[in-house]
Amino acid sequence: MSDKLEAYLEEISHFLSGRAEREEILSEIRSHIMEKAAEGPGEFTDAAIEKAIAAFGPARKVAEKYLDHSRPIIDPAYKRYLFRYTTLLFAAHTLLTIAAVVFKEDFIIFPFLFMPRLGVIEALMYLPTAFLADLGIVAVVLYFITQSGKDVKLPWPKFGVDLDEVKPPTKNFWVSRIATAIGAVIMLAITDFALYLFARHQTIFFVNLDWTDPRPLFTPGAGRRLSLIVIAGFALSTMTLLIKLFTRSRWVDVVNSAISLGLIGLILTQPFDDLFAVRIAENILPKIRYAAKFTLLFIALMTTIELIKNIVIISRRKFNSVTRN
């Protein structure tokens, strides 16, 4: 028996793994190839077998023809729900995460969820994993619904944001490019000005606008750190706008959001004690602290939603293009 034929059948067998009638299928294919190879001119040779194998087609394609009519992993009718439900589940997950951070409490919704008390950085690291877990849970549920073969009408609330209906900007090409260019120029000017201030005074935060005698808002160490983080944020926005002049890829927004989240996380890790260089009344200080924390967490939440939205849209497009092919 030809080694080539055995290797070919072995390869098909690999792709048919799990099928009860695998041996029977392989016997059919073996019989066909042997018949065809024996029929050609001359003797029954390896070359004839190779030719017969080539005519039968690549192993993966052959195996796919046998698997073609089996039930899909997720029925096409339910594919839309994969991202819809993941979005809802992840939104709930994000809210609980924020609650765990703000209230410094463990959350247990037995037996579905355990949310330990989290710090801000831990929460930012936890959210992408939570998204993947949510996607997995929804996929498993839809898988079982598909395999049941029943016509299940899945609910979808009217208030839910349908990401399928998120359309690319409809503005005129040049109008949107000019707006981006103006934004890039403004951000570049702000970044330059901030760098100039930082080079001169080691901070960009002041309590007065007297340029001959500026008074810094923060103590030197904290002022330097926070200024650098904010300048990095300005530079990031400038870079993003400049890149968007050439490409509208959503990956640009994904990278922007991810780095922004990192920068917000860095600001939140800065110690609050001995932050201000000016005297602030003791009773106002905790209020400023909570207001700052709340504002930063709100910005982080908005950025995370934007990040997830873009990842979902990119994934949907890839998913759709794969299923179309």
Add this chain to the structure above:
Amino acid sequence: MTDKAQNEPDIGTLETEMNRGFLHILVLALLEKDMYGYAMVKHIDSLGYKVEENTLYPLLRRLEKNGWIASKWDLSEDRPRKFYSITREGRSLRSALLDVWKNQNRVLDEITKEIPHV
């Protein structure tokens, strides 16, 4: 690319779709006499129609699963051959499918008669 090539539609995928139904009727019609897979490929080929070898066998398997054809291995020759034959249910199905096919042809003939240069 020439204008002609640009204007000619790619019928590859559509042809595959059309062949799917046709192959069912073709195989059920052929199996009035017991045949093995490779003999069927050659016979169809001799009639001027090309069937993809790797499409025929999965189709035979599905038809057998539904009880429309039956199979048995013949081990009496040098090489083992799997012979297929049509069942009673297969004959009923063939008859019903041929009716559909003839009706489709009639409708298409009626319509294309009215279109010039077709």
